[in-house]
Amino acid sequence: MCIATWVWQAHPVYQFLLLLNRDEFHDRPTEPVGWWGESSNHKILGGRDVLGGGTWLGCTKDGRLAFLTNFREPDSLSGTKSRGELPKRFLECTKCPLEFVQEIVKEADQYNGFNLIVADLCTKSMIYISNRPKGKPISILEVPPGVHVLSNANLNSPWPKAEKLRKEFSEILSNHRQEEISETEMVQSLMADKTKADRSLLPDTGCDPEWEFDLSSIFVETVTKLGRYGTRSMVAICVTKSSKVCFYEKYIVGGIWKDHSFQYHLEKLQEG
Template sequence: MCIIFFKFNPRPVSKNAYRLILAANRDEAYQRPAKVADFWGINNDILSGLDMEEGKEGGTWLGISTRGKLAAITNYLQPRQDPDARSRGELVAQFLTTDMDSLSYLKKVSTEGHLYNGFNLLAADLSTEKGDVICYYGNRGEPEPVVLTPGSYGLSNALLETPWKKLCFGKQLFQEVVEQSQTLSKDALIAQLLEVLNNEEAQLPDPAIEEQGQDYVRPMLNKYAAVCVRCHNYGTRTNTIILVDGDGHVTFIERTMLDKDPSLWKTSTYEFRLQS
């Protein structure tokens, strides 16, 4: 289970407004090995965490490059997984390293969607001169990717904007913070977005998530139905905030769990200007 909230306006009117505000949780088994966010050694223009599970090394769930490429993925909740399917994390990593634009890349991915278990993929080209473009494709939804219109969106483990109660609840909290973004300091904005991501209030009952997850999700529904998932050995282990201002200045904050312990966290901050 993961969740992403974002608002984008490629050409904000005010100098104090952000072109993009993104807040995301990565939910995963605590013991699954991963690297915290950093610039890649070889492709040092790419910033992301990295999956280090055997056979899936080098994939990622969310990343951005100084060239203005951004991608994020969530799994689509399904009761049964194909153990022979390809790793979904490679889809984000491949976009961050390719020269293809976001829509062309997602069109290519749509022809190969059957090779993966269910996923939702966001791909973006952030350009100060041309304007930002964000596209979406889910391999359990429409056959073609779509270019998103400016606005606010929520994505969890169903198709984009599927009105799960946790998604609607979290999106409302997110929008309330975003509405204040021009009057808040950057630190205050980040702090309030982290509060949204760490809300553990279960939004129940939710027949929609039960119907999609079936017997897989029902025993854990009271935990899974919150923005922040907290189970014994699984849950929210990474919070990520990405802010992009009108001049192309990027602030990337990752708060990540240490030593499989929900009481131990490390926060890293990266700042750079988009090259595009």
């Protein structure tokens, strides 16, 4: 299901800093974060869903970035397109974020519920699009500077775990106004939190209340009839004002947690 929080154009050290957990069935084939893509000049850095061929989160050296969460609803339609292709398509194209989401509007009904963030870090443009709730107009929003949170409802919806994560993330940012923050420490202290919400505060999405409760923590771990489900990857992406990018991932494979990191500089900002 996934949850993410980020600060955008509102910190003295970072132009962008993202924390994101990916929740999925543990037996779904997945490649950890790495460089991939058909074009030698436009590689994508991100994880890869082997089954659908797309990604939930990725970025490029020329400043393109995209990430996705599913919209929680009781039923998913069969025969729809894989939502993971949306971030992949943005990362592979040359359209600006607004042009891209305007294109997606025309086909949004071909996907199950999604929330999508697409951004160009070099032009400082970030756009949010969602095709839910059902029966409502497609939501498109230029994301303003500040701290934001996205789980499995619309952007900045005040679900208990989203509000908890936003609050604790904001506190860390306030305590580190003039210095870089350890990616590993942020992931461990914020994204590994297994505290479940008070049942009386759970959102009513039409799903089974026990499922809502199982998913009410920032770090999810549960077992369903279809197998083990929960957080499989925890990520921090940090982009400093000097254009340095650090992409850190902690991920589980074969029941063992591993981690790795990647660093580079945004090419467009470097050239400018």
